[in-house]
Structure formats: structure tokens, C-alpha cells
Amino acid sequence: MLESLAAPQQIRQFTPSQLERLAKEVRAFLIDSVSETGGHFSSNLGVVELTVALFHEFDFLHDRVVWDVGHQAYPHKILSGRMKLFPSLRKHGGLSGFLKRDESPYDHFGAGHSSTSISAALGMAKARDLQKQDYTSIAVIGDGSMTAGQAFEGLNQAGYLETRKFMVILNDNDMSINPNVGSLQGYLNQMISGQYYRRWRDRIEGAIKVIPIKGVSRRLAQAAKWSEEAFKRIAIPGLLFEDLGFRYVGPVNGHDMGALLKGFEEAKVWMEEGPVLLHVQTKKGCGYDPAQRDPGKWHGVTAFDAEAGEMLASSGQAVPPSYTKVFGTTLVDLAQRDEKIVAITAAMLDGTGLNLFQDALPDRCFDVGIAEQHGVTFAAGMAAQGLRPICAIYSTFLQRGFDQVLHDVCLQDLPVTFALDRAGIVGADGPTHHGLYDMAFLRLMPNMIVMAPKDENELRRMLLTALYCGHPAALRYPRGQGQGVPMESPISPLPLGKGEVLREGVDLLMVAIGSMVASAMEVAAHLEAQGFSSTVINARFVKPLDHELVREWSRKVARVVTLEEGCAAGGFGSAVAESLAEAGIVKPILHCAVPDVIVPHGSQPLLLEEQGIGPKALKERIESFLRGGE
Template identity: 50%
Template sequence: MRHFTRPQLKQLADELRAFVLESVSATGGHLSSNLGTVELTIALHNVFNTPEDRIIWDVGHQTYPHKILTGRRDQMHSLRQRDGISGFPRRDESVYDTFGTAHSSTSISAALGMALAARTKGENRHAIAVIGDGAMTAGMAFEALNNAGIHDDINLLVILNDNDMSISPPVGALNRYLARLMSGQFYAAAKNVGKTVLPAPVRELAKRFEEHAKGMIVPATMFEEFGFNYIGPIDGHDLDSLIPTLQNLKHLKGPQFLHVVTKKGQGYKLAEADPVLYHGPGKFDPAEGIKPAAASKVTYTSVFGDWLCDMAAADDKLIGITPAMREGSGMVEFERRFPGRYYDVGIAEQHAVTFAAGMACEGLKPVVAIYSTFLQRAYDQLIHDVALQNLDVTFALDRAGLVGADGATHAGNYDIAYLRCIPNMVVMAASDENECRQMLSTGFHYNGPAAVRYPRGGGIGAKVEKNLATIPLGTGEIRREGKRIAILAFGTMVAPSLRAGEELDATVANMRFVKPLDVELLKRLAATHEAIVTVEEGCIMGGAGAAVAEALAAAGIVKPLLNLGLPDQFIDHGDAQQLLAMCGLDAAGIAATIRQRFGKGEPRLVVNN
């Protein structure tokens, strides 16, 4: 590809875009973002000596063209499926995937680390971070820019992939010419000569003239205040602009910042018209587009969205907060109905949590809608800004547990473990849709920090009551009376545990609260059963089962105990139900493990849980 002529590269772009559309429509996955990065991907691999030169794709959901060009075209049929290739860059998948990404705003930090490592090792290679305009809202990106700007002898290029046309004016021939001029050797040399040769007053006048001239045509160059040489904006779909600009930048020392403007869904009219709908579609016919889905089970996300609107109507102190996940967290209707109480803070989870803490200090009742995997990014703020001050903030933790096709980077496997150790926290796990609504009301009315975890997708089909009923704090319930074995199930594991309980004639409890744990119920079950089994869709280490073990030890109760949950490993992408079965967390797996451990005879005390 590096020897292709410009017309051949343009033909390649057309073929690559068509293949991305064909491939994603057959497997499902991210579409709009990948259609928007075709030319940029081609230009980067054409100009730079990859993989020796490192490209770090921020978030990484726009890397399908990159994967196809770097030897994985024949594997695209397995995208995001078990034993198939990932929907994000992975270092163990290809030498061209130089840094694993999936959460946003990490690329500049990683690229700077690689650039400085190259300098330390005496290696002459480039580090390129490709970051979207959404990811630039995160503080981590600016922390990296601030750190990078002091190093004027590194080969670092940051590319802002601006795919929101409202941020920048349309680009054209004038901007293309300006980008070439600014990235050229003559311009760079002239600036350097001016710094050393011109007298100070003239140098200052020249600097002001340069800034004024650039400011008339391009956006405010605050990036230059960080120490970067700012270029752009240029058309990210124009190879005649991209390639010469990148070639010029390749020969410049110091931190470089290139601003490119792209269009999500480029080249596929349906995705261009509705990039949100085509952001992460399932399988569809490209000729017909995405058709409205048939009625299916109510999703937990929609349960939350409906509850949020209903509770907001009942309590004018409720504030809804999301870190750039309005659609994903089910807050579209809330924003429409309560625009003055809706806040999208951008991809800034740390800020979202402390922002909520500030509102809680003033007597408001913020609800932070956030994915379990993303709350990990604000752990310090959760502890010090919310829990330590015992502030009234409710956390709606979507995507708790395994998430399927998005894999280990998006799985919410750790929230039980990292939340239950924090003083003042209340932690609840919903077993069905109606219980999720009740728990949200319970957390909202609790005067302190509370979290409700619920999974991705649909529930078991439970009828959702429209009232705003609550659950008594720290109380579980017996869902099935049995003999010998007591299964203590948390959240999504209640349904398969009930099926396993039928097979084993075991007692099944829906524990509901991870914290405060229903210790009285636990003691009663321990006194009337020969063994205890805990089941959770979360990590075993430090999880709900560990909480049960601690409570038994504190009460001086010695009882055979089996903890079932997710193993101490990262679980790759695949069908969520298949992954649960692989972990022994479907009904058959739960029953088989209990039978294997305890059999039909007397339960035995087992040290290795």
C-alpha cells in the first residue's frame, strides 16, 4: 500500500469502505465511526512506517479499517464473537495494535510514554495518538497534553478526529493550503529563525501577526499554549490533503497537533443521516438499512429511564447526570421532559461524580447514570468526595456483569467488590425489572450514597409496577424453600439459581442487598441448612460471597461454604449467555457444581473456595 499511487489509494478507500459496511452488517458492531476513519487510516499507514511507528487509537471502536489493512480481513466474520477478533485494539491480537484501548482519552498519555521511551532508548520512531473530539472532553487528555508540551525533542503527533461538524466550520481549499503551509519545512524553519535572529520587539510583533493571521482562518489554537504546533483543520476524507500534511509533519520535531474533520457514517447515506442509530447496530441489510426491532422484553436501561422520569415528576430535587452516555443510559426522554435538570458532563467520569457531590452539598438529589466499567474511572472521587462526606448521591450502574460482544474492557465484573468495601455505601443487585425500579427508589430515598447494579439488555419479563415503592433496607427474601443446601443468590443469578434449586430441592434466597447484608437471614439459613452456596455475576474475590464468608466468621458460624461467581481472569467477548455457561453460572452449571462439591451425602468443609 505504501507504493500505491494516489488514484490507487482513493480506489482502496472506496473498496475498504464497502467492505466495512458489508462486514459489519453481517456481524453487528460499530459502523458510523469506522466509515468515518477510512481515509485517515489509509493515510496513516501510507505515510508512517507501522508498526515500527506506533499508532494508538483512542477508544478503539473506529479501528475496523485498521484491522482490515493489517492482516485481519479474513477474520472480520468473527468480529466480537467468542474466539474471534475483538472490536477494539488488542496487543495480543496484532503487532499493529500497539496499545489496548476501549475506554476513552488514554491515547495521548500512552503515545507520550512511547515517544519518550523511544528517546530514552535512542530509537527514531514516531508515536501517533488518534483521539476524537468527544474524548477530548476528558481531563486525562489535557493532563497528557500539559505533560507533552514541555518536551520539544520527541516524535509525537496528536490527531484530533473531529467528527462533529458543529465544532468546526466546513473545510475547503483554503484550509488545505494553510495546513500544507503550516506543516511545511519552510514555515517551521521561519519560525525557528525568527526566535533566534529577530530582535525581541520585532519577534514579538511577528508572533502576534502570525497568531492573528492563523486566528482569522482556523479555530483558536489553545493547543499551542500547551506547546504543540497546531495544524488544521483539514478534510479527513481528502487524501490529497491528508497525505502531504502527514508527510510534512513526519519530518518535524516536537509535539505536533493535527486537527482533521471527518463525518460519521461517511459514504453510507443512512449512517450519515443518523450516525447514532448506526453507531453500534446488530445485523442488518445494507440495502434496506436498520428496521425497527420487533417488540421484545423491556430492557433494564428503559426501566431506569422510565423510573428517572417518574421520580423526577414526584421530586423536583432530582438531578440526572451522565458522562456522555445519554442514549446508552436511557436518558433521552428525561432530557426532553426535564431539560433544566439534565446534565451531560462529557466523557469525564471523575468530574461527573464530584459534580454530583457538589450538588448534593446544596440539598439536591443527583442520580448519576453510569456504566459499571466506567465508574471505575472515578473511584477516588467516589470514596473521598461522596462516601467520606456521606453525601446523598444515587448511582445507577448499567451493564453490571458480563456484557457479551464488547468483552473484558466493558464488562462490569468488579463493582460489587470495589463498592462494598467503602463505608456509608449501600449496594443493591436487581434480580428482575420490577425489583430494579424498587431498588432505584430505595437508593434515591436513602440519605447517603447508594448504588443499584443491573445488567445489559432485557430482564426475565417481570411486570413493572408504576408506583415508586421501596424495599426495606438490608432485607433479603426466601424465594424457594428446600432442604440441606441454601443458595444465596444476588441479582441476575436469582433466576438460574431458582432453576438449579428446583433440580436440587435446595432453598433459594434473593439477597437483594450486598451491603448492608441481611445477616439475620443468613444466620437463620445457616442454622437450618447443612451448607451455604453464594452465586453472583461478579468477581468471586472480594465479592458478595466474600461478604457472606466475613459475616459467618464474625458470627462464629462454621459452615461448609461454596462461592460461585466470575473467575479471577478477564473474560473475552462472546455471547453473554454462552460466557455465563462457560463460567458455570447458568442453571445447569450451578447445579452441577453444587452436586460435585456436596454430592448426596454429608457436606464437607472445603478450604479452597
């Protein structure tokens, strides 16, 4: 059935039994395909029946659907004509792992960060009304995204506007990547009891309607309304969504096709009067036992043996520990010696390495849910009372807390440390996840210290330095393994704002930061074979930059190169150029950084070369620069 599906509109004519068969085929295809390519897995298995039901009830060439985050939209891609492209999933030039408006007319809004769907879908609904068009606008939110403030900002506005033909589908699966946290999750559990309230309400309404005497019917209706309000407060404490102006429908079993279709039919009726929230309960990883047993582990996967339920083994060669693991273990060591150190993350315990901290010191580890803004200000409050908080957040997600970092942390000069994992080019997750902008937007903030380690041992030293520097501080480090260097013990702090000279030469100065230091050393060895001698500085600090060291060596050489795995505009290279200009040093300078483009998805080595900062590209660019070219 799936193979013969010529157009998504065909699904609208399917019977319930055909829809169930289609869902089974979509799930089987997902398992087979993602086991070959890797990608987001358990989140997609959980929404198969929901997606099939959506395509049966709506025409998404006409209606609009916004999938929150987008990593739960593989079934949507399969049903909207992209099944044959799945072998290219997350590969360079291939199918994106998220929704992209330029990839398909069925992708109405792109997203890689969470909790934006309600705002976007509401915007589409109001644009429809202003342009006197007629379609349904739907937001599918879940996978932890309801813990973010923006979701409630959207709900608040939608209820206030009494927006018709607008529906929020809450995909309630108890999970983001790690299990959901916070009082909202307890509230959703209470909503399950709402099915009893709904049955009671519907029966009373039906009974009143058949009473023929108008006066009696009116008085009974009023009495029923009063009792309904009282009963709601007992049966469903708060009744949050209806209090916000939504008609609540559910909870619905998201793996029961009949229940889903019935839920949609009811929602369609109520949408003629105002906004509807359809509460759908699903199981992350549904239909594949290993993923259902451990949905966190199977959230994002590499290629795996589908029959055995095991990830494919690596080459077996020993590899250095990841930067994430080094950060996690080092923080635990430091915190066990200092009870003032506390750790905060936004629904990314495993991804940031704070799962190790939670295991060791659970009372001092805080998962705030997908709520980076709250997490930053929460840390600021702790710092104001004498603690040493560290916020472990992916570089791309700290963008969501820009104002809080500036307003709540930096303007008050509070000693909050930001550990920015996945800084630089991250690979297959693509444009929404590349951590390219942190150096540029953090270095403009007063009181902020910004640093990046050349290897995993320097990461340990920077973590210690940041925690005790007495100011806001950020250390950014890349995805993947370290350099395999020895780890010093005990850890010693770094002198604040001081770089180091790794190699001396007279023809060229290369000033590198973070992951690009190793590349600079490799380029220097290549140039030596061509007859050029190079000085290499490991800057260590983007801010405060070691002006004295950079200016001293710039005066000794003919040309200067800056190297960074970040955006060129306003980044580390800009800081070096500003420093030289302030000192009146005029030298030819080459900035090796990511240009002002949107970097696509693909493997990290390939993308680095494509953006001109991979080892091969750097050798060619810098040698040409030395010979009077670029």
C-alpha cells in the same frame, strides 16, 4: 486491490489514485462485513481515508499508533492482515471488536475506555528516546474522547517535554455516541477559522525568508512575530494547542486523500522540532447514507440489511422491556414528582436510558461528555446543595471515577445515587466492558449502599429506595431484557438492608444477588427433582448485607452457596463468608462467581457457562457440591 494486498507495507508504494481506490474498497468491505456480524459501524466508516493515509505514510511494524477507544480501528485491522477474520468479529474465540496487543503486532496498545491514547503514545515516545530508538509515535483521538481530562493531562506533559516525532491526530467528527457537548466543541469549530491564520502565517514567513539583508530580515521577523501573536488571538481565540506546546496543522478534510497526504507531509517536518497536533475533520458514518444521517443510531449495530439500510427484525415475539428502559421511564416518573431529582451521564444518554429524561426534563439533565470523574464530583456538588443527583454510568466506566466516588461522595456521606447499567457479563464488547468489579470495589467504601434487583420491578423499588435513603447508593443491573414481571404502582421502597426468602428447604442454602436470583430458583427446582430441598434468599443488598437473615438460615442447613454475576475476589460471596465467619458459623460454602481471570468476548449465555455461572454449569456444580464434591 484489497483482496490482493499481501502486506501492509505495500500501501506505502501506492499512488494517490490507488489510495483512493483502496479506501473505497475498505469502506465497501466494512459495510458488507459488519452488516453480517454487527459491531461498531459509523465510527469506523468515518476513519477509512485517514487509516489508509496513515498506512501510506508510516510503517506500523516500526512506528507506533494508538487508536483511542479502539472501536474506530476496524479499517486498521483490515489493512493489517485481518480481513479474512472479520466473519468472526466479536464472536467467542474470534476477532476482538477493540485493539488487543496479543492479537496482532500492529495493535500497539489495547483500549475499550476512552481518552488514553495521548498518554500511552507519549509513554511510547519517551521509552523510545530513553532506549535510543528511532520511530514515530502517534495517537489518534476523537469520537468525543477529547472531552476527558486525561487527554489534556497527556497534552500538557507532551508539550512540556517538547517531544519530537510525536503526533496527536484529532479526529474531529462532532460525535461520541451522542453529539459532543461542552465548550471544547465550540472551540474546535472556531479552529476551522485557523486555516486563514495559517495561510497568513506561512505567506509572511515565506516573504521574510527571501529578503537578503540580514538586519532588515531580523527586524521584520520580530515585527511579524508580534503581529502574529496579536492576530492569533483574534483569528483563533485561545489557540489552545499551540499554547500547550504543539505545532497545530489543519484543519484537514479527512475524506480528501490529497489533503490528508499533504497534512501528513507538513506534520512530519514539524515533528522534527517537537510535538504536532494534526486536526482532521471527518464525518461519522461517511459513505453509507443511513449511518451518516443518524450516526448515533448506527454507532453500534446488530446485523442489518445493507441494501435497505434497516436493522434486521427480531423474531417478532413479545419481549419484556430492557432494564435500561425501565430505569429511564421510572426515573422520569419520579423526577416529575420531585424537582430536586437531577440526572447526570458521561456521553451515554441513549445507552443509559437518560435520553427519556432529557426529552422530558432537559433543564435537569446533564451530559458531561466522556468525563466520569468530573461527572461524579459534579453530582457531589449538587448533593451538597440539597439536590438528589443520579449518575447513570455503565459499570465498567464507573471504575474511572473510583477516587471521586470514595473521596468526594462517600467520605462526605453525600446522597448521590449511581445507576450502574451493563453490570455483569456484557457479551461481545469483551474484557474492557464487562461490569464485573463494581460490587467488590463499592462495598469497601464507607457509607455506600450497594444493591442489585432480581427483576425489573425490584429495580424500580431500588431506584426509589436509593434516591431517598440519604446516603451514597448504587444499584447495578444487567444488560438486556427484564424477567417480564408485573410492575407495581405506586412504587414502594424497600426496607434498607433486608433480603427476602423465596423458597425454604433443609439441605442447602443459596444466597443470590441480582441477575443470579432467577438462576438460583431454577437450580432449586432441578435439585428438588434429585431429592434435595433448598432455601433461596434474594439478598437484594450487597451492603448492608442482611446478616440476621443469612446467619439464621445458614444455621438450619448443611451447606451454603453464594451466587453473583461479578468477580469472586472481594465480591458478594466474600461478604457472606465474612458475615458467617464473624458469627462463628462454620459450614461448607461454594462461591459461584466469575473467577480471577480475564473474561473474553462472546455471547452472554456462552460466557456465563464458560465461567461456571450459567444455568447448566450451576446445576452440575451445585449438585456435585451437595453430593460431597466441589
